[in-house]
Amino acid sequence: MAFLDFVPNLGRRVLLTIPNLGAAARFLLRSLVAVINRHFSIQQLLKQVYGFGVRSLLLMMVAAFFTGMVLGFQGYYALVRFGATSALGTLVALSLLRELGPVLTALLFAGRAGSALTAEISSMKATEQLNAMEMMAVNPFAWVVAPRLWAGIIVVPILCAIFDLVGILGGYLISVPVLGVDGGTFWAQMQSNVTFSGDILTGLFKALCFGLVVTWIAAWQGYAAQPTAEGVGNATTRSVVTASLAVLGLDFILTAFLFT
Amino acid sequence: MEKRAIDWWVGIFVLLGIAALMVLALRVGNLSGFAYNDGYVLHANFTNVGSLKVRSPVRLGGVTIGEVTHIGMDPKTFMAKVTMRIEPKVKLPTDTGASIYTEGLLGEQYVAVQPGGMPQELKPGGTITMTQSAVNIDQLIGQMVFDKASGSK
Amino acid sequence: MAAEALVELENVHFSRGPHLVLAGVDMRIPQGAIVSLMGASGGGKTTMLNLMAGTLAPQSGRIRVAGQDLQALDFEDLYRLRRRMGMLFQHSALFTDFSAFENVAFPLRRHFRLSEGILRKLVLMKLEAVGLRGAAGLMPAELSGGMARRVALARAVVMDPMLIFYDEPFTGLDPISVGIIATLIRRLNDALGATSILVSHDVQETFSIADYGYILAGGKIIAEGSPEVLRASDSELARQFLGGQPDGPVPFHYPARDNYATALMSSAAAGEVI
Ligand SMILES: Nc1ncnc2c1ncn2[C@@H]1O[C@H](COP(=O)(O)OP(=O)(O)OP(=O)(O)O)[C@@H](O)[C@H]1O
Ligand SMILES: [Mg+2]
Numbered sequence: 001m002a003f004l005d006f007v008p009n010l011g012r013r014v015l016l017t018i019p020n021l022g023a024a025a026r027f028l029l030r031s032l033v034a035v036i037n038r039h040f041s042i043q044q045l046l047k048q049v050y051g052f053g054v055r056s057l058l059l060m061m062v063a064a065f066f067t068g069m070v071l072g073f074q075g076y077y078a079l080v081r082f083g084a085t086s087a088l089g090t091l092v093a094l095s096l097l098r099e100l101g102p103v104l105t106a107l108l109f110a111g112r113a114g115s116a117l118t119a120e121i122s123s124m125k126a127t128e129q130l131n132a133m134e135m136m137a138v139n140p141f142a143w144v145v146a147p148r149l150w151a152g153i154i155v156v157p158i159l160c161a162i163f164d165l166v167g168i169l170g171g172y173l174i175s176v177p178v179l180g181v182d183g184g185t186f187w188a189q190m191q192s193n194v195t196f197s198g199d200i201l202t203g204l205f206k207a208l209c210f211g212l213v214v215t216w217i218a219a220w221q222g223y224a225a226q227p228t229a230e231g232v233g234n235a236t237t238r239s240v241v242t243a244s245l246a247v248l249g250l251d252f253i254l255t256a257f258l259f260t
Numbered sequence: 261m262e263k264r265a266i267d268w269w270v271g272i273f274v275l276l277g278i279a280a281l282m283v284l285a286l287r288v289g290n291l292s293g294f295a296y297n298d299g300y301v302l303h304a305n306f307t308n309v310g311s312l313k314v315r316s317p318v319r320l321g322g323v324t325i326g327e328v329t330h331i332g333m334d335p336k337t338f339m340a341k342v343t344m345r346i347e348p349k350v351k352l353p354t355d356t357g358a359s360i361y362t363e364g365l366l367g368e369q370y371v372a373v374q375p376g377g378m379p380q381e382l383k384p385g386g387t388i389t390m391t392q393s394a395v396n397i398d399q400l401i402g403q404m405v406f407d408k409a410s411g412s413k
Numbered sequence: 414m415a416a417e418a419l420v421e422l423e424n425v426h427f428s429r430g431p432h433l434v435l436a437g438v439d440m441r442i443p444q445g446a447i448v449s450l451m452g453a454s455g456g457g458k459t460t461m462l463n464l465m466a467g468t469l470a471p472q473s474g475r476i477r478v479a480g481q482d483l484q485a486l487d488f489e490d491l492y493r494l495r496r497r498m499g500m501l502f503q504h505s506a507l508f509t510d511f512s513a514f515e516n517v518a519f520p521l522r523r524h525f526r527l528s529e530g531i532l533r534k535l536v537l538m539k540l541e542a543v544g545l546r547g548a549a550g551l552m553p554a555e556l557s558g559g560m561a562r563r564v565a566l567a568r569a570v571v572m573d574p575m576l577i578f579y580d581e582p583f584t585g586l587d588p589i590s591v592g593i594i595a596t597l598i599r600r601l602n603d604a605l606g607a608t609s610i611l612v613s614h615d616v617q618e619t620f621s622i623a624d625y626g627y628i629l630a631g632g633k634i635i636a637e638g639s640p641e642v643l644r645a646s647d648s649e650l651a652r653q654f655l656g657g658q659p660d661g662p663v664p665f666h667y668p669a670r671d672n673y674a675t676a677l678m679s680s681a682a683a684g685e686v687i
Contacts, residue, residue, distance in 0.1 A: 043263070046266055047266055049270045049273065049274075050266045050269050050270050050273075054269045054272075057273065057276075084363070086368065087363075087368065093288050097284075123509075124509075127504060128504055128506035129506050129508055129509070131463075131468060131506060132500070132502055132507075132508075134468055134495070135466055135468065135495060135498070135499075136496075136520040136572075137493070137496040137520075137523075137524070138519075138520070139492070143523075158274065158280075159277075161277050161280040161281045161284060162276060162277060162280045164280070165280040165288075168288060184323075184324055187287070188324055189368060190288055191287075191288065191315065192313065192315040192317065194288050194289045196285050196289035200281075200284050200285060200288070200289045
């Protein structure tokens with residue numbers, strides 16, 4: 001029985017998703033445009049950059065360091081068989097700059113900041129804080145949503161640049177002092193193969209897109225949540241899952257467009 | 261959290277991001293342009309440069325002493341003309357040779373220079389005449405297979 | 414009622430999905446008065462306040478505030494109008510990441526550029542009026558429900574509005590506070606020359622300060638008039654409500670699609686299957 005219900009259920013879900021997507025898009029537009037509203041405050045923006053960025057910095061650096069070290073190890077054992085360990089620097093740098101940096105930063109960001117953002121906005125809605133704000137003639141899009149959205153767009157590329165650098169340092173520490181790859185070769189090979197615009201900036205551009213998408217999904221899930229304790233919980237879970245999948249899917253599309 | 265403290269932290273955070281980008285650009289992406297900016301220029305003509313690129317290293321006895329800055333084609337001789345920048349303190353004799361080698365089996369190609377014994381030094385802008393072109397691995401493997409085949413006969 | 418009407422509702426219909434909450438409401442709130450709105454729980458009182466503030470729009474009918482038709486206003490004008498309204502929310506709706514002081518200061522900070530000194534004076538004055546000047550530094554999580562309600566009250570009136578909505582200001586307060594808040598509502602109304610709409614279940618306290626009252630039942634106004642008139646009303650509905658009798662025409666139950674007995678039977682049947 002349940003199985004037979006699956007097909008019409010799927011149809012209904014798809015049909016429900018389309019207007020949802022439209023509403024989410026309008027939500028995004030309203031929030032982005034709200035920067036020019038008089039109730040948009042730079043102070044609020046800074047507060048969010050602090051909350052999203054400064055407070056996830058340590059997490060990002062630890063994650064990046066381990067990622068870089070693992071890349072160093074695995075890359076070494078893969079390359080040593082071909083006597084090509086001189087390419088290790090290139091391998092570590094390109095993997096981080098093009099893929100792992102932006103994607104892992106965005107996934108960690110979705111788990112750390114995105115979920116908190118969803119919980120915050122949905123509980124503001126559940127306790128009528130958004131309503132109260134509107135009643136006080138303060139546009140909640142300008143005061144609450146826009147600073148968070150823009151903070152996400154600003155913070156994720158910055159975190160990604162730091163992630164890339166720390167990751168490369170982690171890779172270096174494993175490759176050169178531990179595995180005995182020549183340090184000069186490590187950097188020289190990296191430098192001659194990594195291009196600033198093609199690899200570094202494109203990676204950061206990816207991070208920027210991810211930052212927008214993750215904060216958008218997180219804010220929207222919070223805004224559209226059922227205004228109950230259970231609704232807040234559900235929305236938080238949904239926010240992390242949807243945002244993570246969106247990052248991976250978007251990464252595929254961006255990679256196909258940017259690195260060909 | 262105190263308002264001023266937040267401003268400070270955010271400022272530090274943004275600076276950290278910019279610093280990371282700078283280091284990435286200069287140290288990883290080598291945006292500084294050419295590392296051997298103060299070096300002098302030498303040319304070398306090869307019949308085949310293989311997959312040598314701009315910024316490939318120039319080595320002497322395994323030590324990097326410069327890099328390739330330009331690869332062109334001499335329209336008269338149909339030779340590939342490789343321009344390099346060499347560290348100023350490395351003075352090469354006029355009978356220096358240059359070869360294009362590959363690091364390992366799959367590694368990158370680089371220019372290896374072998375200094376000769378002449379007392380005169382190559383002047384900046386000079387040309388290395390004794391060159392050995394890149395080894396074409398496909399050709400090499402093909403030849404090896406062919407030799408084996410003919411040897412076992 | 415001789416005074417000019419500040420708020421007028423004309424044949425307002427409003428439904429939540431299939432559920433019709435308001436089925437043709439007419440109201441006239443005279444300038445300067447305290448008007449009480451009573452009705453059963455879930456009857457649409459909060460909804461009505463939101464309609465008057467323009468945070469909800471009716472499906473049909475007209476709402477005029479200070480001579481302006483809310484449906485005809487654009488976003489900007491609606492916001493301009495709201496700056497002259499204050500609302501005390503049923504669940505306080507304090508901003509959880511701001512202290513009591515900052516909550517009250519919020520509308521002032523957002524709409525005016527005041528010096529910190531003047532702002533402090535204004536905010537502390539309002540907090541003093543609700544007896545919570547000492548709690549100015551506390552966060553909403555550190556306030557009791559009744560204290561939070563009073564902070565919210567201070568926030569609702571800090572802009573000196575012309576129209577104030579009180580959604581159940583007395584619930585959760587001790588009898589002393591109820592008396593103080595009731596007097597405060599009356600005093601604020603007269604001192605500011607404001608108009609107040611008061612939703613409350615506390616018949617005694619409400620009638621002691623209200624000039625006029627409406628009783629809402631079944632999505633319609635079933636009785637209106639001054640407290641004396643309402644008390645003397647011969648409408649069975651009004652008497653049931655004011656007297657608090659369980660039996661009478663005002664239904665206690667939210668409309669259900671099926672009969673209670675049938676529902677019990679069918680759930681028992683479902684239980685057997687499992
Ligand atoms: N956000 C909402 N979504 C769907 N239905 C709602 C929503 N808010 C209120 N309702 C419905 O609207 C009706 C009126 O609700 P309202 O809050 O106006 O009642 P009320 O008169 O203020 O009740 P109470 O005295 O309990 O506060 C209720 O039946 C409720 O089920
Ligand atoms: Mg209510």
